[in-house]
Structure formats: structure tokens, C-alpha cells
Amino acid sequence: MxxxxxxxxxxxxxxxxxxxxxxxxxxxxxxxxxxxxxxxxxxxxxxxxxxxxxxxxxxxxxxxxxxxVKPYVAVAILMLVEAGKLELDAPVARYWPEFAQNGKAKVTLRQVMSHTAGLPALRTPDHNPMMYDWEHMVQVLAAEPLWWEPGTDLGYGTSTFGWILGELIRRVDGRDPCVFIHEEILTPHDLDVHLGVDEQxxxxxxxxxxxxxxxxxxxxxxxxxxxxxxxxxxxxxxxxxxxxxxxxxxxxxxxxxxxxxxxxxxxxxxxxxxxxxxxxxxxxxxxxxxxxxxxxxxxxxxxxxxxxxxxxxxxxxxxxxxxxxxxxxxxxxxxxxxxxxxxxxxxxxxxxxxxxxxxxxxxxxxxxxxxxxxxxxxxxx
Missing domain, CATH: 3.40.710.10 (DD-peptidase/beta-lactamase superfamily)
Structure with missing residues (x-):
């Protein structure tokens, strides 16, 4: 062809x-x-x-x-680190206190970003019916127990990565994380990538x-x-x-x-x-x-x-x-x-x-x- x-x-x-x-x-x-x-x-x-x-x-x-798209939200986080709003080695719970539940008080931002935080997956019940509800999913994540001691094992955060980092962007910047990425990364450089496609x-x-x-x-x-x-x-x-x-x-x-x-x-x-x-x-x-x-x-x-x-x-x-x-x-x-x-x-x-x-x-x-x-x-x- x-x-x-x-x-x-x-x-x-x-x-x-x-x-x-x-x-x-x-x-x-x-x-x-x-x-x-x-x-x-x-x-x-x-x-x-x-x-x-x-x-x-x-x-x-x-x-x-x-x-x-994972590197986009990672770079957004690093932009906020550079701006002094986040620290890589600070506990996630410093910015999101509810996240400290069930042994997660010491999980650091760096561990989340390197897939060593011990929270790569969500256990039952089935979360598919509520996956589009951001508030519900971050509450689930905040309550989820660790799978292992942070920093001791490796496990890719398929979807948890986005909810954790996205919620941190919301907490310290105030914007929806995808809005932040569009306004600070995609739109200024005319990058035809959409984190949530507009209906048009x-x-x-x-x-x-x-x-x-x-x-x-x-x-x-x-x-x-x-x-x-x-x-x-x-x-x-x-x-x-x-x-x-x-x-x-x-x-x-x-x-x-x-x-x-x-x-x-x-x-x-x-x-x-x-x-x-x-x-x-x-x-x-x-x-x-x-x-x-x-x-x-x-x-x-x-x-x-x-x-x-x-x-x-x-x-x-x-x-x-x-x-x-x-x-x-x-x-x-x-x-x-x-x-x-x-x-x-x-x-x-x-x-x-x-x-x-x-x-x-x-x-x-x-x-x-x-x-x-x-x-x-x-x-x-």
C-alpha cells in the first residue's frame, strides 16, 4: 500500500x-x-x-x-517539582492526607513514579462500573492496602499511576490533571494529543x-x-x-x-x-x-x-x-x-x-x- x-x-x-x-x-x-x-x-x-x-x-x-501517555503526567509532576510545589522524596500523604490509610503513610512520590510504591493494582470488588468517576476512584485508592513494603519490589501501576499522580496535581495546582497537561504541555507546542477528546x-x-x-x-x-x-x-x-x-x-x-x-x-x-x-x-x-x-x-x-x-x-x-x-x-x-x-x-x-x-x-x-x-x-x- x-x-x-x-x-x-x-x-x-x-x-x-x-x-x-x-x-x-x-x-x-x-x-x-x-x-x-x-x-x-x-x-x-x-x-x-x-x-x-x-x-x-x-x-x-x-x-x-x-x-x-504515562510520561506526560510524569513530566507534569516534574514541572510542579521544579516549581517547588512537590518534592520527589516527600510522602504522597503530605499533599493528600487521606492516602496515608492502611500503611501508605511513608509511600513517596519517587516510589510511585518508579513503580516501586507497592500499589500497582486494586483488589476486589469490581471497580469497572465506577472507573469513570474520579472522586470515587481516588477514594478507593486512598483506602487500598499495600501489596508490599514500598521500595522492596517492582510492579507497574497500570491505572493506579494516573490516579495517584493526577490527584497530586489536583491537590497542589487546583486544575484537573488533564487540563494541566493540555494547558502547560500540549497546547503551547501544538501537540495533537488529547487526554480526553472533545466531542467536536x-x-x-x-x-x-x-x-x-x-x-x-x-x-x-x-x-x-x-x-x-x-x-x-x-x-x-x-x-x-x-x-x-x-x-x-x-x-x-x-x-x-x-x-x-x-x-x-x-x-x-x-x-x-x-x-x-x-x-x-x-x-x-x-x-x-x-x-x-x-x-x-x-x-x-x-x-x-x-x-x-x-x-x-x-x-x-x-x-x-x-x-x-x-x-x-x-x-x-x-x-x-x-x-x-x-x-x-x-x-x-x-x-x-x-x-x-x-x-x-x-x-x-x-x-x-x-x-x-x-x-x-x-x-x-
């Missing part, structure tokens, strides 16, 4: 690989953007945005990015679907087996209570949902632009950027059930695990979203990368499609 958009001659192999993706008849629509030193070198899109195959994908088509933009949203036969790497297969067969496993709670799953993506409530760690809709150029702006010195200063991207935790993650490395709200390069590698330099940082979306940056090569898709694969970590594309970007550099 012929891609639309632009690609400089140096990255022609990237364009060819992007077009080759659509040799698979299950591939419906996708967008790719690569920026070097803030300059666009690849900005491509192809396919369709609807399930009937009649609506062409355009540059402005919005794709569900799921957890790829609903028509731009591509419909999400899954492809058959894409089973994923062994870690992904093992995690899916647990999610299907072990309802009381901590990973099952993390991913299903409430569930951040593809079937929600046709629901207008999800399109408008303001949960700054699990739900966003964006374009590839919007995602890549965020990292270009970050590396150019916007949002936070050099010292906090270094803190954001240095390793704060590593080990076998109890939620992903695989080895992970984290900064302060970003995923770090895993060169020893090809199925979790960004296929660029060792200092690469960013985040994946369920089913294939990803955005990241390589600060050594000054590269920002954004990929969005509506065809969900079987990989829980980095999908082979963007991995192939990023390896070709790296080769071209």
Missing part, C-alpha cells in the same frame, strides 16, 4: 518498511513520525480509520494510545481492532495465560480491575475519559513532537530531565511478569531483551501502549519516534512493527 505524507531520501527504507506492513490484509491503519533535532524527517500514514474500510486514514486521524473531535478517532495469529513473545504469552486463568493474580487485578482493554475503545465515554496514565488519543506527529520538545529543553530543566530518564528501578516486574527498567514514569531501553528494545541507542526512553502504539526518544541521536495503529498485535511490550521501523531509522542515522 502506498503511504501518504513525507519522507526524506535518507529514510526511504523506513518508508518502504512502513508500506510493507500493509501487505498483511489485517493491517488497517497506522501513522509514523520521526523527528531529528526537532525537524520532521518522516511523517507517514496509510490505511483506513474505520472497521468497514471506507474511511481513509489521514494525518489528523486520532489513534488510541493507551499507556503511551470524535469524528477523527480511528476504530481499534485486533489481529489474529499474532501471539507475541514468550513473556507476553505467559502474561495472557495468567490474565485468562488466574483471576486473583496481582497482574490480573492490575489489567482488569478496572480493565483498560480494546473493547472500551468504541465507547464515547472512553474517548472523553480523563485518566492521565491509561487513556489518550493522538497522532504520530503529536507523540514524536512531545519528545522533541522535551529534549529541546521545554517543560523541565536539564537536571530534572536527567532525573526523569535515569534508571530508578529494575528487575522482574510483578505486573508485566518480565524484566523491566524504569525512570520516573518512563520505560528505559532493554538491549538484552530484543522484544522490549527500542532498537536504538542505550539511553533511549519512552513508553508503549497496549496493542502497538509507542513513542520514545534517543537523546544521543536527538531522535523522537511516534507510531500509532488501530490493529492490535499480541505483544505486551514493544510490537515488532515499530521495532522494525525504529531499527531502520537507527541504521539510516
Amino acid at each position: 502506498k503511504a501518504q505524507g513525507m519522507c526524506t531520501e535518507k529514510f526511504e527504507a523506513v518508508k518502504q518498511a512502513f508500506e510493507d506492513m500493509f501487505d498483511d490484509p489485517q493491517e488497517r491503519g497506522a501513522g509514523l513520525c520521526v523527528q531529528v533535532d526537532g525537524e520532521m524527517v518522516v511523517d507517514l500514514w496509510a490505511g483506513v480509520a474505520d472497521q468497514e474500510g471506507k474511511k481513509p486514514w489521514t494525518r489528523d486521524t486520532l489513534a488510541n494510545t493507551f499507556c503511551a 473531535h470524535f469524528h477523527r478517532i480511528a476504530r481499534f481492532d485486533s489481529a489474529t495469529g499474532r501471539v507475541g513473545d514468550p513473556y507476553s504469552q505467559a502474561l495472557r495465560t495468567v490474565l485468562k486463568n488466574e483471576p486473583a493474580h496481582i497482574a490480573t487485578y492490575a489489567f482488569t480491575n478496572p480493565g483498560m482493554v480494546p473493547r472500551r475503545t468504541s465507547d464515547p465515554r472512553w474517548w472523553a475519559y480523563r485518566q492521565p496514565a491509561v487513556c489518550a488519543h493522538g497522532t504520530a506527529h503529536g507523540l514524536a513532537g512531545f519528545y522533541s520538545a522535551l529534549m529541546a529543553g521545554h517543560f523541565i530543566g536539564r537536571e530534572l530531565l536527567s532525573e526523569f530518564t535515569r534508571e530508578h528501578s529494575h528487575g522482574m516486574d510483578r505486573i508485566w511478569m518480565r524484566p523491566m527498567r524504569y525512570g520516573l514514569g518512563c520505560m528505559l531501553e532493554q538491549q538484552r531483551d530484543p522484544t522490549a528494545s527500542h532498537a536504538m541507542g542505550p539511553s533511549t526512553f519512552g513508553h508503549i501502549g497496549l496493542g502497538g502504539p509507542i513513542s520514545f526518544a534517543d537523546p544521543e541521536r536527538r531522535v523522537s519516534f511516534g507510531f500509532v495503529t488501530t490493529t492490535s498485535g499480541g505483544h505486551m511490550m514493544i510490537d515488532p512493527r515499530p521495532s522494525r521501523l525504529s531499527s531502520l531509522v537507527y541504521a539510516a542515522l
